[in-house]
Structures are given as C-alpha cells and as structure tokens.
Amino acid sequence: MTDHDEAEKPERKSLGGDLILPIGAFLFTLYYFYTIIDVPRIAQISAFFVGTILIFLLVILAVRIGKEVKAGTADLRLGPLVEPHSFIPTRLALFGLTLGFIFFIEWLGFTIIVFLFLVLAMLLLSKGQNKGMIFGVAGVLAIGGYLLFIVAFSTRFPAGPFEQLMEKLF
Secondary structure (H helix, E strand, O other), X not given: OOHHHHHHOOOOEEOHHHHHHHHHHHHHHHHHHHHOOOOOHHHHHHHHHHHHHHHHXXXXXXXXXXXXXXXXXXXXXXXXXXXXXXXXXXXXXXXXXHHHHHHHHHHHHHHHHHHHHHHHHHHHHHOOOOHHHHXXXXXXXXXXXXXXXXXXXXXXXXXXXXXXXXXXXX
C-alpha cells in the first residue's frame, strides 16, 4: 500500500460514542421492567409496550451500526466523545456536577440545586466569564422552573429550604 492509496482511503466514522446512550437506555429499560413486577396489570402492559418499542429501536440502531462496521465505513472507537483530549477534564467536571445534582437535590431542593448546577456548569463552560449574566440567567431559569413545575404543575420535586420558605410565605 502506498502513501497515495492511504490518502484516498476515506476515514472511518467513530460510532462507539453513539452507543453509550443506547446502552444506558437498554439497561434502564431492563431496570424499568424489573420495577413494574408489582404494579397493576394495566400499568405493566403499557410499560412493557413502551419498553418493547424502545428495545426495538435500539436493535435497529445496533444493526445499522453493525452494518457500517462490517462494511468498513465505521468503527467502534469513541472518537469525538474523547477528542480533543483537552476537553476531557471539562466533560468529567460536568459529569461530576450532574452526580452532585442527583445527590444533593434531596437536601437542597429543586430550585436551589437547579440554580447551583446552572451557575457552576455555565461558569465551567465559559471559563469564568460573564459572571453577572450567568447568575442572572441561572436565577431566572431556577425561579421559572419553580413556578412552572412546582407551582403551576404541582410536581413533587424534593422541597428544600427555598420551597419550604415559599410554602410558608404563600
């Protein structure tokens, strides 16, 4: 094989990163099926129907990716998910913020944790620029989320100090 032949060879797509969410969706669906064992029959049927559709779509995706890998136009490298390598610390920090959101929502409540998550994520992504705008946007979105989800829709998000104060005031 000459250098000329390698130059004409098309670069293969890296599709390994495209499998992360589908694999997570498949595992979640299996967990979902496990958790519906003791619910009423009609709920089991609808959950099984939705889960089956999801699994069917995941099989179609796997077949499509398998065909591309077999044809040599793609491979299962993570590619854009881990490249450029300089983005990995930022991605890991966002992952840590997401885990922190999940862990602390029980104590801080919906509104405060949304505000903190948005502020920290935007500060991280903007490298600390536009702090005033970031705090303003995060504040508007957190209060908007409170008004929409908790006040208007009566969603049962964890109530933290802010929600408890608002309940006492109103």
